Amino acid sequence: MRQAASETPNGDAEKYETRLSILLLIVVVATVLLVDRLALSEALLDAVTRWELARFERDETFFPNRGNFLESEDRLILDEIPKADFSRGGAYFFGSSDLKWSVKTWELPADVRPFVGNFGLGGMNHTFELQFIRHLVEHEGLLQAGAERNLVVLGVAHTNVFVAQEAERAYFATLWPRHGLYAYDAEQGILPVEMSPLSRFLRVRKARWSGFLGGDINRVTRVVAEKLGVPISVESSIVDDPEALREITRRIHRNWEEELPVQIGELGRLFDYLRRQGVPVAVALLPHRRSLDELPVIHAYRDAVTKLCAASSIPLVDLSHLLDDDDFFDLNHANARGLTRTHEQLMKIVMPHLRAIGVIGSETRSSGYQ
Amino acid sequence: MSGYWERLDILERRHPRWMLVLLVVLAMVVTLLLLARSEGAVVLYQTF
Numbered sequence: 001m002r003q004a005a006s007e008t009p010n011g012d013a014e015k016y017e018t019r020l021s022i023l024l025l026i027v028v029v030a031t032v033l034l035v036d037r038l039a040l041s042e043a044l045l046d047a048v049t050r051w052e053l054a055r056f057e058r059d060e061t062f063f064p065n066r067g068n069f070l071e072s073e074d075r076l077i078l079d080e081i082p083k084a085d086f087s088r089g090g091a092y093f094f095g096s097s098d099l100k101w102s103v104k105t106w107e108l109p110a111d112v113r114p115f116v117g118n119f120g121l122g123g124m125n126h127t128f129e130l131q132f133i134r135h136l137v138e139h140e141g142l143l144q145a146g147a148e149r150n151l152v153v154l155g156v157a158h159t160n161v162f163v164a165q166e167a168e169r170a171y172f173a174t175l176w177p178r179h180g181l182y183a184y185d186a187e188q189g190i191l192p193v194e195m196s197p198l199s200r201f202l203r204v205r206k207a208r209w210s211g212f213l214g215g216d217i218n219r220v221t222r223v224v225a226e227k228l229g230v231p232i233s234v235e236s237s238i239v240d241d242p243e244a245l246r247e248i249t250r251r252i253h254r255n256w257e258e259e260l261p262v263q264i265g266e267l268g269r270l271f272d273y274l275r276r277q278g279v280p281v282a283v284a285l286l287p288h289r290r291s292l293d294e295l296p297v298i299h300a301y302r303d304a305v306t307k308l309c310a311a312s313s314i315p316l317v318d319l320s321h322l323l324d325d326d327d328f329f330d331l332n333h334a335n336a337r338g339l340t341r342t343h344e345q346l347m348k349i350v351m352p353h354l355r356a357i358g359v360i361g362s363e364t365r366s367s368g369y370q
Numbered sequence: 371m372s373g374y375w376e377r378l379d380i381l382e383r384r385h386p387r388w389m390l391v392l393l394v395v396l397a398m399v400v401t402l403l404l405l406a407r408s409e410g411a412v413v414l415y416q417t418f
Contacts, residue, residue: 020390024397031401070408178408206405213406 036205039068039212048219049106057336061222062101062329069211070218072100073121073175078207080117086141089149089357090115091350094133096124098286099155101333102342115359116350123171125160126266130273131189132172137277139192147278151353153346156267157286157320158301159332162252163259179207242291245331249292256297264304271312282349283309283316287323287342288332319345 038044045068056063069075093103093116100120108116121132133152136142143150164170167186176182176190180203183191195203239245253259274281285302292298302320309316322345327338334342354360382389 020393024393027394027397028401031398032405035402035405207408209405210408213402214408217406 032209035209035212039208041068044068048216052219053106059329059335060226062333062335063339065101065106066211066215068208068215070214071122071211074178074207074211076119076121077175078179078181078204078211081119081136081140084117084140085114086144086150088115088359089145090117090359091151091153091353092117092119092142093153093155093346093350094124094129095120095155095286096157096159097122098157098159098332098334101339102155102286103346104339104343107343108347111360112354115354116347120155121172121175125162125164126156126263126270127164127167128170128172129154129160130266130270133270134273135190139190143277143279148280149357150279151350152274152279152281153349154267154270154281154283155286155346156283156305157288157332158249158253158292158295158297159286160267161256161260161263161297161301163255163262179203239328239330242289242325245289245291246295248331249295249297253295253297256300260297260300260304264308267305268308268312271308271314275312280353281314283314284346284349285316285318285320287319287321287327287334287338289323289325289328290321291325317345317349 049067052061052063055061064072065075066072067075067079069078093099095102097120100118100122102120103116103118105113105116105118119132119136121128124132133142164173167173168184173184173186176184181193181195181200183193185191271281283305285305288298298320302318306316306318308314319342322341323334323338327334327341329335329338351360355362
């Protein structure tokens with residue numbers, strides 16, 4: 001009966017629909033496989049990175065170091081940290097976006113790179129930093145080599161002075177649950193979600209696909225916006241107006257007198273936590289624009305951090321005036337010239353530690369690191 | 371609405387290959403949109 005039916009016009013239509021359905025299924029699967037291949041392509045990533053770095057060197061844009069992800073935070077959480085080998089110790093930078101864009105990890109020699117982590121995340125205050133470091137220690141094995149084989153460098157600045165009024169809506173809080181791999185609680189911090197290895201694999205893969213597609217759409221949009229002369233942010237369009245920059249900073253820090261003591265208290269808790277763990281700690285005061293010098297929050301934060309470090313016997317490196325105003329790309333992120341200078345100074349802090357724990361030899365000195 | 375479906379039907383009969391290509395392209399675009407979907411707040415340019 002079925003054979004007879006297929007010879008009728010209706011049967012032909014059924015055959016056609018079946019073939020069409022199979023074709024569409026093949027198209028869907030092929031599209032997923034193609035995106036997967038491109039999202040994991042090292043050759044494509046190298047080409048895009050070279051292109052972005054060339055634009056960064058020409059001062060056309062900043063270099064977000066986000067790899068094939070939507071944001072550098074995704075790259076860090078989904079790729080760098082899970083692949084990191086903490087078994088021999090190392091040196092790890094923590095801070096906000098100003099720290100995130102202060103170290104050129106992509107230029108580190110191959111023998112140094114595995115032992116240096118730039119764990120800067122955007123929009124960090126010291127409360128979030130403590131939660132992040134606790135997560136790395138308690139869930140990711142940061143100190144598995146022995147606490148003393150690690151060095152934590154906190155890159156701090158006035159940018160850390162803000163108290164999230166609704167912690168669950170802060171960037172840090174929304175970052176972790178984004179792909180369903182973690183939950184976030186203002187009190188408990190980052191909470192890994194229990195799931196099967198297959199679910200984890202698929203969620204990470206989906207994050208890579210969406211990051212790859214979204215990241216490239218964003219890249220194209222930025223280039224088009226720049227060609228059309230549309231400013232990509234308020235700050236980037238007024239970099240030559242010191243008073244406008246001061247006004248933005250004043251607005252961001254409008255509650256600084258209440259927030260500063262809270263965040264200095266949180267920094268003290270962070271020091272206490274790291275001391276209990278037995279981890280060596282260093283603090284670097286990151287550069288800010290000299291045109292912001294007259295703002296009270298700048299001095300108040302520097303003085304408070306200096307006192308706290310002295311009281312806690314934690315070495316402090318003051319890089320706050322390392323850069324000139326024209327070494328910044330925007331309000332507080334260094335351009336290519338500024339980044340070279342911050343990178344050199346920050347690496348000077350960690351290289352003695354890496355030599356002391358024996359993960360790199362003295363020959364690395366010839367690579368330009370003292 | 372039926373007028374639009376009829377016109378689409380006529381177009382399909384006149385240009386079956388182009389309609390097939392269009393369908394394939396639509397399937398690709400929808401798949402790409404689904405893959406590009408991401409959750410949570412994304413900050414593509416950070417002040418701090």
